[in-house]
Amino acid sequence: MNRGMAMERTGSFEDLIEQYLLGELTAEEQIELEDEYFADPFKYEQVCKVEDQLIDRYVRGALLPADRERFERCYSTNPKRREHVKFAKALTQVVNETLASRPAADSAEARAAGPPVKAVPRMPEFRTPARGPRFGMGLALTAATLLILFGVTWFATETSRLRAQLAAARRELKDEQDRSEMLTGEITALGAQGNQLAQERDRLKEELDAAQAAASQSAPTSVFFALSLDAFRDSASAGPRPLVIGRGTSDVRLRVNLSQADFPGYQIELLTPDGKQVFSRKGLKAKVTKSGAALTLNVPAIKFAQGDNIVGLSGISATGETESLGKVIIKVNKR
C-alpha cells in the first residue's frame, strides 16, 4: 500500500481511519483498528463519521487532486460504496437547493453576525443563524448570569437553613442545660433527703435500742421454784436443788408445799452458805390447796447468789415462838 499520499498525515485517529477506509493499512494495523471499533461503540461511530466526511468532501470537490484520485481508485470501486457516494451527491444537491430556495436575506445574514432569521417556520432552533463570537458571548454571559443567580439563591437558601439549624441546636442546648440544672437540684434535694432519712433512721434505731433496753428492763420476769416440806426435812440426803435464774428474771416465786398448816404463821429465810441472812420474810400464811397447804413467796432474784444458797423454813406458833422446820440448799445458776 502506498503510504506516501498527499493527504495530510497528522497521525491522528481520523487519519488512521481514512487510511483504513482507503485500504492503506497493513493487515496488522487493520486488525488492530477493527479490534478497537469492535469493542468500542464510540470508535465505531468515529469510523462512520470519517467515512461520511470523506465522501462528502469528495462529492463537494474538497479533496486535493491526488486524494481524489486515490478515493476514486480505492474507495468507489466497490458497488456498495458507490451507492454511498451517489447518495451523498444527491444529498448535497438537495441541501444546496433547499438552502438556495430560502429567502435571500436568510442566506446573507446567515453568514453575518446578525439576528436570527426564519428559514423554516416550524423549527425555530434551526433558524438561528451563524452569528459567530457575539452570539456565543451573549450565550456565555446569559449562562454565567443564570449560574450566578442560581448560586446566590442556593447560598441564601443554604444560609437560611444553616441558621435555622443553629438556632434549633442552641435551643436544644439550652433545654439540655435547664434539664441538667433541674436534675442537679433534684439530686441535691434527694441527697439532703437521704441525709435526713439517715439521721431519722439513726434516731429511730437509738430509740428502738432504748426501747428494747427499757422493755427488757421494765417487764418483770419471774421464775417458779417449788419445794416440799420434806425437802426441808431431808435436805441433807437429797442434795442441792438446782434453780436457773435467767437474765432479766426479777423474782423467784418460791412455793413450799405443806401437807397441812401446822402453824398459824411461817417464816422463810434466804441464807448464804456461811449462814448469813440475805432475805427473810415472816408472817407468811399457808394457803389451803387441794393437796394440803402451800406457802408462796416472791424472793428478788438478785438475792440469790450464784451457786449454793440456803433456804430456811420456820413455823411460828400462836404465842410467837419460832420452830425451825428445816433448811434446803438450792444451787442457783444465773444466766
Next chain:
Amino acid sequence: MDSTQLNRKELELTPQAFAKLLASLAPSSEAAGERYEQLRRQLIKFFEWRGSHFPDQLADETLNRLARKLDQGEEIEKDVTAFTFGIARFVFLEALKSPDTRRAALDDFTGLPGPTGFQDDDDLWVICLRECLRGVSDENRDLIIEYYQDERRVKIDNRRELAAGLGISLNALFSRAKRTRDKLERCVTSCVGRKPPGSNMKGRNSATCR
C-alpha cells in the same frame, strides 16, 4: 461470490437457534431485536470497509454461524460483539478465497463507468431522496439540511450552534444526523432499486425516471 451460489441451508436459521442468539444479545426480546439489527449493520459496515461486494450476505452468514454455535451449546466467554466479529473475519477470509469472489469482482468492473458515469442516474437519486425526505419528520429534515449545509469552516461553527440549540453535544448531534442519513439512504437505495433496469441510463428527465 454470487449470493445464489451460497448454500441456502447455511443461510437459514432455525427458530430455536435464532431465539438463543437473541437471548445472548439482551435479556428482553425488544432490546435483543434492536441489538441484533445494530450488530447486523455493524457487520455490514465491516464487510464494506473490508471491500466486500456482498456485505449484507456475509453479515447474515456471520450471524447464522453465531446462532448455530450458540444452538450447539458453545459458551461465549468474552463479549458477544467481539466473538461475532471474530466469526466475521473468518467469513471474510473464506469469501476472499472463493473463486466466485474474483469472478464477481470482474463482472462488477465490466460495466463500471468512470467517475463521470455517476451522473447518469444522479437525477434518479435526487428524485428518490426528495421523495424519501417527505417521509422524514420536519425536525429531522431540518436537521439534515442544517447539518450538511456546507463544507467550509462555517459548517463546523454551524454544527456547534445547532447542537447548542438542541441542547445536545456535538457527538450526539452527529449520531442523530447519522441515523437520519442512514435511514434516508436505505429509503433512497430501495427507491432506486425499484426502478426498471436501464432506466437510470436513459437521461436526465426526471419525469421519465419517475
